[in-house]
Amino acid sequence: MSRRLNANRTVGVEKNLWVEFTQLAAAYNTVNLGQGFPDFSPPKFVTEAFCNAVSGGALMHQYTRGFVSGFICQRAVPISNILVTVGAYQALFSAFQALIDEGDEVIIIEPFFDCYQPMVMMAGGKPVYIPLRPVIEGGAVRSSGDWVLCPDELASKFTPRTKAIVINTPNNPIGKVYKTEELQMIADLCVKHDVLCISDEVYEWLTYDGAKHVKIASLPGMWERTITIGSGGKTFSATGWKVGWAISSGHIIKHMKTIHQNTVYHCATPAQEAVAQGFEREHELFGTPESYFQQLPAMLHRKRDKLASLLESVGLTPIMPEGGYFMTADFSSLKVDYKDQSSSDEPNDFRFVKWLIKTKGLATIPVSAFYSPEHSKDFEKYIRFCFVKEDSTLDAAADILRKWSEGQ
Structure with missing residues (x-):
C-alpha cells in the first residue's frame, strides 16, 4: 500500500523494553532476575x-x-x-x-x-x-x-x-x-x-x-x-x-x-x-498463619534479604524495598569496564545490564527505563532485580555473583 498503515496513536510508543531484554536474556541463556513473575507454582x-x-x-x-x-x-x-x-x-x-x-x-x-x-x-x-x-x-x-x-x-x-x-x-x-x-x-x-x-x-x-x-x-x-x-x-x-x-x-x-x-x-x-x-x-x-497473604510476604521477605546480601557481596548497594517483587541496586561504585562500543549511545544502566547479561549470564533491568527522557539521566546508576524466584534460581545467581566477586 502507498498510504501510511499505522494510526497516529501508535507513533512514538513502538519500542518495548521487555521485548528487547527478554530476547537478549534468552539469547545468552541467562539466570533471569529481570522479568517480574514467580518461577514457582501458585498455592x-x-x-x-x-x-x-x-x-x-x-x-x-x-x-x-x-x-x-x-x-x-x-x-x-x-x-x-x-x-x-x-x-x-x-x-x-x-x-x-x-x-x-x-x-x-x-x-x-x-x-x-x-x-x-x-x-x-x-x-x-x-x-x-x-x-x-x-x-x-x-x-x-x-x-x-x-x-x-x-x-x-x-x-x-x-x-x-x-x-x-x-x-x-x-x-x-x-x-x-x-x-x-x-x-x-x-x-x-x-x-x-x-x-x-x-x-x-x-x-x-x-x-x-x-x-x-x-x-x-x-x-x-x-x-x-x-x-x-x-x-x-x-x-x-x-x-x-x-x-x-x-x-x-x-x-x-x-x-x-x-x-x-x-x-x-x-x-x-x-x-x-x-x-x-x-x-x-x-x-x-485472614490474619492466621494459614493465610497465603501471611505466608507469601514472609517467604519473599527471606528471599529479599538473601538477594540483598548477595548484591552487597559484589559491591552493589541494594535499596531495600518496603513492598513488591523487586529490589533496585546502585552500581555506581563498581570498578568495572562495561562500556563497549556497541552500546555507546545508550544510557549507563542499559550498557551495564547488557554487559551483565553478555559476560556474566545474569539478566536484570535498567531503572532509567522507568523514567521520562527529561529525568532518566539522573537515575542511570540503578538496576532492578526480581526476587520472586525459586531458591534454586537465587542460588544460581549467587554462584554468578560469587565468581564475579572472586574474579575482581
Missing part, C-alpha cells in the same frame, strides 16, 4: 480451584459476570463498582481510554511501570512527570522509603488541564510503600483541583518490615474520584491467568465498562472462579 488451593472450575460443568466454559468480594473493597457493590479485566494491564488500558481525552494532562509519578506513558499517549493525553527523589543522609540511599515527593513540586504540576494522576504503591521498581501522610498530600491536591486518581495497587499484599498498605480511595473525598487497580496474578502468584480488576464508584466504572465491552468483552471464566475462591478462602483465614 495448591487456587490451582485446585482452577481444575475444579474447568471440570465444573457447562457454565464454567461460558460467558460469566465478573466476581466480586467484600475482601477486596468493603464499599464495592457487585456489577456497579468492580470491573473484572484481562489482567491489571487491561484495567489500566480501560481507565485511560475511558477517562482521558485529547489534550488532557496526566501526572505520572516516577519511576513508573512503563505501560503508563504509552497508554496515556494512545488516549490522546499528555504525560506530565514528577520524580520521587532519594533523600540521602549519611551516605547511600538504603531504603525505598527514602524516595519521596517534593510537595511544592507536585503541587506545581496541577493545572486546569490536569485530568488525572497515576500512582503505584507498592511501587515498581523501587518498592516504595506510600505512607498515609504522603497519600493524603496527593488526595488533597486531587480534591482541590477536581482530578481523578488512578492507583495501581497490584502488589498490595506484599509488604515488609511493618510497612502498611493504605488505599488512597479510603481517604476523605477520594472514593468518588479514584480507580483502584488490582491483580489476581500478583495476589496468588499466577500471572499467566490474567485476571485483574478496577474498583471505583459507579459513575466512573460505567465509562470503563464501555471500553471493556467493546474490546475484550469478557475474561476467562475458570480463572475468575479460581481467583474468587482464593479470596473466599483468604477471607476466612
Whole structure:
C-alpha cells in the first residue's frame, strides 16, 4: 500500500523494553532476575480451584459476570463498582481510554511501570512527570522509603488541564510503600483541583518490615474520584491467568465498562472462579498463619534479604524495598569496564545490564527505563532485580555473583 498503515496513536510508543531484554536474556541463556513473575507454582488451593472450575460443568466454559468480594473493597457493590479485566494491564488500558481525552494532562509519578506513558499517549493525553527523589543522609540511599515527593513540586504540576494522576504503591521498581501522610498530600491536591486518581495497587499484599498498605480511595473525598487497580496474578502468584480488576464508584466504572465491552468483552471464566475462591478462602483465614497473604510476604521477605546480601557481596548497594517483587541496586561504585562500543549511545544502566547479561549470564533491568527522557539521566546508576524466584534460581545467581566477586 502507498498510504501510511499505522494510526497516529501508535507513533512514538513502538519500542518495548521487555521485548528487547527478554530476547537478549534468552539469547545468552541467562539466570533471569529481570522479568517480574514467580518461577514457582501458585498455592495448591487456587490451582485446585482452577481444575475444579474447568471440570465444573457447562457454565464454567461460558460467558460469566465478573466476581466480586467484600475482601477486596468493603464499599464495592457487585456489577456497579468492580470491573473484572484481562489482567491489571487491561484495567489500566480501560481507565485511560475511558477517562482521558485529547489534550488532557496526566501526572505520572516516577519511576513508573512503563505501560503508563504509552497508554496515556494512545488516549490522546499528555504525560506530565514528577520524580520521587532519594533523600540521602549519611551516605547511600538504603531504603525505598527514602524516595519521596517534593510537595511544592507536585503541587506545581496541577493545572486546569490536569485530568488525572497515576500512582503505584507498592511501587515498581523501587518498592516504595506510600505512607498515609504522603497519600493524603496527593488526595488533597486531587480534591482541590477536581482530578481523578488512578492507583495501581497490584502488589498490595506484599509488604515488609511493618510497612502498611493504605488505599488512597479510603481517604476523605477520594472514593468518588479514584480507580483502584488490582491483580489476581500478583495476589496468588499466577500471572499467566490474567485476571485483574478496577474498583471505583459507579459513575466512573460505567465509562470503563464501555471500553471493556467493546474490546475484550469478557475474561476467562475458570480463572475468575479460581481467583474468587482464593479470596473466599483468604477471607476466612485472614490474619492466621494459614493465610497465603501471611505466608507469601514472609517467604519473599527471606528471599529479599538473601538477594540483598548477595548484591552487597559484589559491591552493589541494594535499596531495600518496603513492598513488591523487586529490589533496585546502585552500581555506581563498581570498578568495572562495561562500556563497549556497541552500546555507546545508550544510557549507563542499559550498557551495564547488557554487559551483565553478555559476560556474566545474569539478566536484570535498567531503572532509567522507568523514567521520562527529561529525568532518566539522573537515575542511570540503578538496576532492578526480581526476587520472586525459586531458591534454586537465587542460588544460581549467587554462584554468578560469587565468581564475579572472586574474579575482581
